[in-house]
Amino acid sequence: MWLLPFFQKSRTFTKSILVLKNPEKKSALSEVNGINQPNSVSDAVARQIQNFRRKQPSAAELVSNILKGDKTALSRAITLIESTNVDHLAKANEVIQGCLPHANKSVRIGITGVPGVGKSTFIEAFGKHLTSLGKKVAVLAVDPSSSISHGSILGDKTRMEELVKDENAFIRPSASGDSLGGVARKTREAIILCEACGFDTIIIETVGVGQSETAVHSMVDFFLLLKIAGAGDELQGIKRGIMEMADAIVINKADGDNIAKAKLAKTEFNRALHLFPAKNSGWTPKVTTCSAFEKTGIDNVWSIITDYFQLVKENDYFDYKRKEQNQFWMMETINEQLKTHFYNHPEIITLLEQNKKAVQNNEVSPFAAAQLLLNQYFNNRK
Incomplete structure (x- = not known):
């Protein structure tokens, strides 16, 4: 007990020393101010870029x-x-x-397939093969838009990191928005601009929504369907619809242990294609395998596409199909512009909100509300 006063005095003395050494009592988590980093962005260059974008x-x-x-x-x-x-x-x-007088000088290839089939990897390997042959390739990639947030990742440039650095390639990702058929609303017009810019091969990558690919089929010359073996989708692929539109079926990921499955799937798809009626183009769809990852079989795919274009240009089906597509897209453009003008009309915007609430409260039927809005719109156009 006689040592207790001594220890008390010692603690007091130690505490006073600590206070003198660190009078502010900073926390152990406090940071020491380091060297201020210089500004990494030139103010003059930033203003120049802003002015360029603003103009x-x-x-x-x-x-x-x-x-x-x-x-x-x-x-x-x-x-x-x-x-x-x-x-x-x-x-x-x-x-x-x-740009229109300088367009229509390219070949247009549509590529579709279920999510996970390797469309982006295949397009990069295919695009690099085409640029090595002296082609100028434009890729119009369509990413799905969320039905909840309405956002889209637009990450195709990240996936195609080799092709995006190629001087003879151009990659433009676009959100599908509320458009059906796996293509963006203005993909058709973007094709014209790319052709005028000198790109002789246009590749359109769809979102891969299965059998709703009629929109992309109506804007391309060659329709390529990517499949994978061993995923249990052989029966789904044999169904009429998507396969009936395909000019070629390419079984991707034919590498490693999957080579035997890919060869078996090729045989099954070849048998299934014989069940479909002959195409108006006179072309018999082909089935082949490839590995976009190992870049094998890509040259064979291009050989099939080359044979197709040689046939349809000789029998004039190429020009006939282009004319039919132009007529189809005239009608689609009319529908799209009418829809856009309707929803942006000032009176319709106000009236639409009022009728939405009335429909939700069961004060009026959806059909009567729609007819009221249309009548108001057309009366204003008189």
Whole structure:
């Protein structure tokens, strides 16, 4: 007990020393101010970029730069035609009209398949093969939009990291939005701009929604269906619809232990194709295997596509199909612009909100409300 006062005095003395050494009592989690890093962004360059982005080029300037092969102008023009702002419609139509005489000089290839089949990997390997042959390749990749947040990842450039660095390639991801058929709303117009920019091979990658691929089929010359073996989808693939539209079926991921399964799937799909009626083009669809990961069989796919184009150009089916597609997209454009103008009409916007509440409260039927809105719209157009 006689040592207790001594220890008490010792603790007091130690505490006083600590207080003197660190009078602020900083926390152990406190940080010491380091060296201030210099500004990594030049203010002058930042202002220059902001002014460049703020300046909107005219339609004539966009067309002129697109015809020179300017990818930046091409990207800005595609953004313009994808805009839902009605004020941009006239300028977008002017750009398309200016590019139209320089379009229709490419081959258009649509590629579809179920999610996970390896579309992006295949397109990168296929695109690199085409650029090695001296082709200029434009990839219009369509990403699915969320039905909840309405957002889209648009990550195809990240997936195609080798192709995106190729000087003879252009990759443009677009969100599908509320469009059906696995393509974006303005993919057809984007094709015209890419052709005017000098790209001789246009690849359209769909979101891969299964059998709802009629939209992409109506804008391409060759329709390629990607499949995988051993996934239990052979019966699903044999169903009429998606296979009936395909000009070629490519079984991807034919590598490693999957080679035998891919060969078996090739045989099954070949048998199934004989059940379908002959195509108007006179072409017999082909089935082949490849490995986009190992880059094997890609040259055989291009050989099949080359044989197809040689046939349809000799029998004039190529030009016939292009004319039919132009007529189809005229009707689709009319429908799209009527829809856009209807929903952006000032009176319809107000009246639509009122009728939504009335329909939700069962005060009026959805059909009567729709008819009321249409009558109001057409009366205003008189």
